[in-house]
Amino acid sequence: MANTPDSSPSGAAETQPRALGSNATARGPLESVELLSGQPRRRRDRRFRLLCIGTAAFSVLILVGLLGSILIQGLPHLTWTLTTNGPEPDPQRAGIRPAVFGTLWVCLICGLLTLPIGVATAILLEEYQPKSRIGRFLYGIIQLNITNLAGVPSVVYGLLGLTAFVSMFGLFGTAASDQDTQTSRYEIGVRYFDQFFSEGERAILIPVDSASAPMTQPVAGMTALNFYGEEIQPTVLSPGQPLPTDETLQYTLYADAEAGRITQQAWYYFSLPLGRGVLAGALTLMLVILPVVIISSQEALRAVPGSLRAGALGLGATQWQVVWNVTLPSAMPGILTGSILAMSRAIGETAPILIIAGIVYISRAPQHLMDDFTVMPLQLFNWISRPQEDFHSLAAAGIILLLGILLSFNAVAVLIRQKLHKPLS
Amino acid sequence: MSSADELTGASGKAQLDERVSTLLRGERRPLALVRARELVIYALLLLCGLFSLLVTVAIVYVLAAETVTFFRFDEVTFSNFFGSTNWNPLLGGQKSFGIWALISGTMLITVIAMAIALPLGLITAVYLSEYAPKRVRNVLKPILEVLAGVPTVVYGFFALMTITPVLQWLHSGFSVYNAASAGIAVGILCLPTVCSLAEDALQAVPRALRDGAYGLGSTRFDVSVKVVVPAALSGIISAFLLAIARAVGETMVVALAAGSLPQATIDPREQVQTMTGYMVQMATGDVSNYGTEYYSMYAVAATLFVMTMALTLIGNIVRRRFREAYE
Numbered sequence: 238m239a240n241t242p243d244s245s246p247s248g249a250a251e252t253q254p255r256a257l258g259s260n261a262t263a264r265g266p267l268e269s270v271e272l273l274s275g276q277p278r279r280r281r282d283r284r285f286r287l288l289c290i291g292t293a294a295f296s297v298l299i300l301v302g303l304l305g306s307i308l309i310q311g312l313p314h315l316t317w318t319l320t321t322n323g324p325e326p327d328p329q330r331a332g333i334r335p336a337v338f339g340t341l342w343v344c345l346i347c348g349l350l351t352l353p354i355g356v357a358t359a360i361l362l363e364e365y366q367p368k369s370r371i372g373r374f375l376y377g378i379i380q381l382n383i384t385n386l387a388g389v390p391s392v393v394y395g396l397l398g399l400t401a402f403v404s405m406f407g408l409f410g411t412a413a414s415d416q417d418t419q420t421s422r423y424e425i426g427v428r429y430f431d432q433f434f435s436e437g438e439r440a441i442l443i444p445v446d447s448a449s450a451p452m453t454q455p456v457a458g459m460t461a462l463n464f465y466g467e468e469i470q471p472t473v474l475s476p477g478q479p480l481p482t483d484e485t486l487q488y489t490l491y492a493d494a495e496a497g498r499i500t501q502q503a504w505y506y507f508s509l510p511l512g513r514g515v516l517a518g519a520l521t522l523m524l525v526i527l528p529v530v531i532i533s534s535q536e537a538l539r540a541v542p543g544s545l546r547a548g549a550l551g552l553g554a555t556q557w558q559v560v561w562n563v564t565l566p567s568a569m570p571g572i573l574t575g576s577i578l579a580m581s582r583a584i585g586e587t588a589p590i591l592i593i594a595g596i597v598y599i600s601r602a603p604q605h606l607m608d609d610f611t612v613m614p615l616q617l618f619n620w621i622s623r624p625q626e627d628f629h630s631l632a633a634a635g636i637i638l639l640l641g642i643l644l645s646f647n648a649v650a651v652l653i654r655q656k657l658h659k660p661l662s
Numbered sequence: 663m664s665s666a667d668e669l670t671g672a673s674g675k676a677q678l679d680e681r682v683s684t685l686l687r688g689e690r691r692p693l694a695l696v697r698a699r700e701l702v703i704y705a706l707l708l709l710c711g712l713f714s715l716l717v718t719v720a721i722v723y724v725l726a727a728e729t730v731t732f733f734r735f736d737e738v739t740f741s742n743f744f745g746s747t748n749w750n751p752l753l754g755g756q757k758s759f760g761i762w763a764l765i766s767g768t769m770l771i772t773v774i775a776m777a778i779a780l781p782l783g784l785i786t787a788v789y790l791s792e793y794a795p796k797r798v799r800n801v802l803k804p805i806l807e808v809l810a811g812v813p814t815v816v817y818g819f820f821a822l823m824t825i826t827p828v829l830q831w832l833h834s835g836f837s838v839y840n841a842a843s844a845g846i847a848v849g850i851l852c853l854p855t856v857c858s859l860a861e862d863a864l865q866a867v868p869r870a871l872r873d874g875a876y877g878l879g880s881t882r883f884d885v886s887v888k889v890v891v892p893a894a895l896s897g898i899i900s901a902f903l904l905a906i907a908r909a910v911g912e913t914m915v916v917a918l919a920a921g922s923l924p925q926a927t928i929d930p931r932e933q934v935q936t937m938t939g940y941m942v943q944m945a946t947g948d949v950s951n952y953g954t955e956y957y958s959m960y961a962v963a964a965t966l967f968v969m970t971m972a973l974t975l976i977g978n979i980v981r982r983r984f985r986e987a988y989e
Contacts, residue, residue, distance in 0.1 A: 278881050278883070278884065279881055281881070281883050282881035282882055282883035282884075285882075285883045285886075285887075286793055286882070286883075288785065289785055289786070289788065289789035289793050289794075290789070292782050292785045292786050292789065293786055293789055293790075293794070293798070293802055295782065296782070296786060296802070296805060296806065296809065296853060297801075297802070297805055299809070299850055299853075300805050300808060300809055302820075302824065303809075303812070303816075303817075303820050303824075303850075306820065306823060306824045307816070307819070307820070310823065353710075354710045354713060357706065357707050357710035357711075358707070358710045358711045358713070358714060360707055361707040361708060361710065361711040362711065365704060365707065378715070379711050379712075379714060379715060381978065382714055382715055382718050383714055384974070384978050385718070385971060385974050385975060385978070386714060386717060386718060387974075388904060388907050388908075388911075388970055388971070388973070388974030388977075389721065389911070389967065389970060389971070389974075390910070390911025390912075390913065390938065390966060390967075390970055391911070391913065392911065392913045392938050392941050392942070392963070392966075393721065393725075393911070393963050393966060393967050393970075394721075395941075395945075396724065396725070396941070396959065396960060396963045397717075397720060397721050397724050397725075400724045400728065401720055401724060524717055527714065527717070528714070531714070555696060555700050556700060556704075557699070557700055557703045557704075578811070581811060582811075584813075585811075585812070585813025585814070585815070585816075586813070587813065587814065587815045587913070587914045588814075588913035588914055588938070588942065591942060591945050591946065592941065592942075592945045595945055595946065596945075596946045614813050614815040614914075617815050617816075617819070618815050618818070618914060618917075618918070621815070621818065621819050621822065621918055622917075622918060622946075629819075629823060632819060633819070633823075636816050636819060639813065639816070640812070640816070643811060643812075643813070644808075647807070647808075647811060
């Protein structure tokens with residue numbers, strides 16, 4: 238087995254006495270044989286061990302360097318401003334609050350969508366064995382497909398999301414640009430108004446049916462709403478007439494006044510195609526982490542001993558009763574751990590969100606599922622790619638926050654693994 | 663325990679009979695209903711399983727359809743796309759779509775990354791599997807897990823803020839954005855992947871092989887390098903291929919640290935643009951959303967997808983087909 242040319246059978250046999258110790262010096266000629274066979278090999282072993290330790294120390298060093306450089310640069314900027322403010326042009330006052338809420342929304346929805354589908358797929362593959370040849374073939378394809386999906390770069394999922402969710406394959410008509418709202422889209426939970434003036438609370442709003450309706454011309458006797466949504470009767474003057482000086486001035490306008498179209502979206506606002514909103518981002522992230530959730534759930538299910546299933550089946554349980562009452566509860570810690578780790582991957586994922594949402598200025602938390610959004614890593618990317626030094630420090634502070642969230646996620650996963658894990662066999 | 667005590671004795675037996683009879687009377691559901699429920703559940707599970715297939719189909723369809731649209735444009739030709747190293751999609755008059763400029767950038771980054779990740783990852787895996795005492799394992803494993811869990815945008819920050827200044831300090835020829843710094847960061851990022859996959863492969867080698875080698879007088883080095891690593895070779899190669907696929911598809915690090923000048927160069931001090939970097943540039947820039955450059959994003963993505971898909975497929979096949987079965 239030992240392949241060095243100088244390890245002759247006699248040499249291999251003679252290593253024994255030397256290892257035993259003191260009388261080795263007494264036999265001169267054999268000593269030289271040993272030296273040839275044993276010493277270089279042991280020296281090589283020692284050297285390799287040193288190399289190994291050096292390599293391992295290197296990865297520790299990398300982690301220390303990574304965290305150290307971020308902490309040094311970021312800690313002075315880690316203030317409450319960071320968590321309370323939006324992304325302002327002044328680095329001293331800029332914060333990451335809208336991005337934190339964006340991450341929260343996207344990851345929550347993504348988790349709610351991914352968990353059922355992922356666990357269901359894992360149950361199908363692990364618990365429901367195929368009965369026919371076609372079934373086995375199908376299972377093989379699904380399994381191979383999942384391992385391959387796990388290797389697809391996340392930026393490709395971003396492009397898929399851009400076509401499949403943001404514009405929905407152009408089924409609802411392709412927009413000429415993002416700002417173009419004149420396309421046909423299906424919407425609920427939205428109201429359109431034509432607004433005359435916006436000077437504080439002095440406003441006249443005329444409800445219109447759709448975004449593409451023609452602009453309202455002021456006519457006498459039309460009904461309108463004021464700033465508070467109360468119905469009012471605006472006075473329409475022809476051009477050139479003098480304005481009244483009493484309080485009716487507030488609701489008086491000239492006939493040639495021009496309106497602006499505004500939209501008012503409820504919290505349940507929904508539209509198809511999804512546009513560059515929270516839901517499109519969450520669906521895209523779902524595609525990214527689905528293979529991860531499936532694979533880790535499969536491993537958790539596989540770890541449940543077969544005797545438990547056999548016992549339940551023997552008591553007359555149906556396949557689903559076995560899964561629901563026996564296998565799934567026992568596999569829960571493993572599934573939860575895997576899912577939490579998948580979620581922390583979703584939190585850190587930047588590229589697909591970048592493709593979906595782009596770099597846009599977002600100053601508030603998302604208000605509904607279709608709202609524009611940004612996520613923490615995307616905001617950090619934005620800051621890092623700016624030339625100013627101050628933004629880099631700000632990004633470092635944001636990274637500390639992000640890593641803190643991720644580490645607490647991992648800690649929860651480790652806790653679940655330790656607390657809930659009971660040996661089953 | 664106590665309930666079992668209750669159930670012994672005459673009154674206990676009566677109680678038990680009572681319980682069994684209620685169970686038999688009340689809990690029974692019609693068999694047809696149970697069967698129907700099972701069927702519905704199975705159908706739902708199957709739908710979820712088929713969803714993952716649908717995702718693949720959708721990826722292939724979207725990339726193929728948009729790439730076809732891209733090649734329909736007059737300014738795009740096959741010979742230009744596959745035969746040129748000049749990628750210049752934005753300048754009005756002289757557009758050129760030579761994918762090799764982006765592929766060479768990707769390959770340069772990948773080679774640098776793999777020069778770091780493969781040897782270091784494999785040696786760390788051998789150390790963890792064959793040499794390391796338990797105490798060291800308990801420290802090293804979590805560190806690698808943390809390294810694996812750090813978001814890629816953080817590695818991009820590290821490359822730009824730490825690695826690049828160090829490189830510039832070592833040698834003044836490095837530009838602010840350079841391939842070496844991005845490559846090193848991608849290598850660090852792939853290190854945990856290589857390490858954990860390779861370690862899995864090493865751990866799967868049965869103990870008996872090691873014991874046999876030790877019995878013949880081998881040192882740990884002999885056992886690790888001449889017995890265990892060859893026995894686990896298929897798993898190790900598959901780990902390498904998956905790591906390469908990961909490096910090829912890595913996006914945020916190269917977008918931040920590698921620069922945005924597509925050029926075919928092998929000088930790691932220069933800035934390069936990768937396929938993923940180009941997509942990020944398109945997504946962040948204010949390019950018109952429906953012109954050639956927009957569709958070029960899909961053509962690049964299709965190329966990237968084909969490359970990574972081939973690597974992962976081969977990796978998985980190598981692992982399954984060439985695995986040495988010892989049991």
